[in-house]
Amino acid sequence: MALPEPGAPSLRVAFVFPNPRAELAAAVARGEAPDSTLLGQNHMAPHGIDGLLHDPWLTRRVKGDTALHRVAWNLREVLLPFELTDADAVFTPLAAAFPLVARVRQLPVVVVNYGLCLIHERAGTARRRLLAANLGAAHSVVCLGESQRLQLIEQAGLDPARVHTVLLGIDHEWFRPRPGPESGGASAPPADPAVLAVGKDLARDYATLVEAVTPLGVRAHIAGYRRNVTGLELPPAITAGDMPIGELREAYARAGCVVVPQFRDGYRYGSEGGGLTALLEAMAMGRPLVVSDRGITRDYVRDGVEALVVPPEDPAALREAVARILGDPALAARLGAAARARVESGLTSGHFATGIAPLLRAAAEH
Numbered sequence: 001m002a003l004p005e006p007g008a009p010s011l012r013v014a015f016v017f018p019n020p021r022a023e024l025a026a027a028v029a030r031g032e033a034p035d036s037t038l039l040g041q042n043h044m045a046p047h048g049i050d051g052l053l054h055d056p057w058l059t060r061r062v063k064g065d066t067a068l069h070r071v072a073w074n075l076r077e078v079l080l081p082f083e084l085t086d087a088d089a090v091f092t093p094l095a096a097a098f099p100l101v102a103r104v105r106q107l108p109v110v111v112v113n114y115g116l117c118l119i120h121e122r123a124g125t126a127r128r129r130l131l132a133a134n135l136g137a138a139h140s141v142v143c144l145g146e147s148q149r150l151q152l153i154e155q156a157g158l159d160p161a162r163v164h165t166v167l168l169g170i171d172h173e174w175f176r177p178r179p180g181p182e183s184g185g186a187s188a189p190p191a192d193p194a195v196l197a198v199g200k201d202l203a204r205d206y207a208t209l210v211e212a213v214t215p216l217g218v219r220a221h222i223a224g225y226r227r228n229v230t231g232l233e234l235p236p237a238i239t240a241g242d243m244p245i246g247e248l249r250e251a252y253a254r255a256g257c258v259v260v261p262q263f264r265d266g267y268r269y270g271s272e273g274g275g276l277t278a279l280l281e282a283m284a285m286g287r288p289l290v291v292s293d294r295g296i297t298r299d300y301v302r303d304g305v306e307a308l309v310v311p312p313e314d315p316a317a318l319r320e321a322v323a324r325i326l327g328d329p330a331l332a333a334r335l336g337a338a339a340r341a342r343v344e345s346g347l348t349s350g351h352f353a354t355g356i357a358p359l360l361r362a363a364a365e366h
Helices: 024-027 056-060 069-085 098-104 118-120 124-136 148-157 206-216 245-254 277-284 295-299 317-325 328-348 347-362
Strands: 012-017 049-053 089-092 109-113 140-143 164-165 195-198 220-223 238-240 257-260 289-290 308-310
Touching: 012 347, 049 347, 056 069, 069 098, 089 098, 089 347, 098 109, 098 124, 109 118, 109 124, 109 148, 109 347, 118 124, 118 148, 124 148, 140 148, 140 347, 148 164, 148 295, 195 206, 195 245, 195 277, 206 220, 206 238, 206 317, 220 245, 245 277, 257 277, 257 317, 277 289, 277 295, 277 328, 289 317, 289 328, 308 317, 317 328
Parallel strands: 012 049, 012 089, 089 109, 109 140, 140 164, 195 220, 195 257, 220 238, 257 289, 289 308
Antiparallel strands: none
């Protein structure tokens, strides 16, 4: 076998996601999209790792919302280890069957925990045992917050030494601050919308947001799916609808305040890690933030420093925090600057890659 050239990546790690990433990777390469959801794949080379994107064969072949596609979706993890013949290790959130089957091939797997704690909580006894067995078969597990790590260790009975916290990162070059409404001066656009709420996760609490913001009489937009606001009566000043990522970036730049409203920890839908991407996008844009208090967000923001943190499902507290930011340009500017500094110091895509690289190397060399 030929030796790698000096400076060339020496290990090959496959990054496998629940949904296809090939088109996203191409858009990132063209500068048309952020790399955040590639989870460091394109930042592996400096660590001596060749990060390879791999979309499972079954779900590439069988497409569309059909019964056959649902079967393919469930079977993809069984075939996946036999597709990855050139990989030294795998980094993936897939943990329903893949780690156990990969062990047959002696293919080491590092699992990233997007929302496994809530999946475990909602599962029946048999599925809980299967999930615990798969996590036990993985070389290691990466959690996105310390509260999530401690919960998963207790739920699945895992060895704490094999479960690690690596804080999620964001593409801080793609999401960059612009002159905002709170900065003053002729270059600063007016806040429109005054309030921007972002996220499609089912743990988003948009009912509380609507109740909180409506009495303020300001314009607000909910950037999410229509399902997120089903059953809500929206006043004329509050609109809702998904946005392409480029439009969302512009909406962040124009917003007077960004809100990430969440249900309490333990809510049965969505994910215990929900909200982190929207949180980090707003922080990277240097926007003043109001966020619901959840265990996992405490690793990312401090109340009164990078954001105003309010109790979940509390419209009065949320209304007061939003009003404070909209009525105090100095506070808004201070929060936004601190949020951007926090991202630059430790919450970029490159930082996430640096955090997982030793775990990937340890798995590949095991």
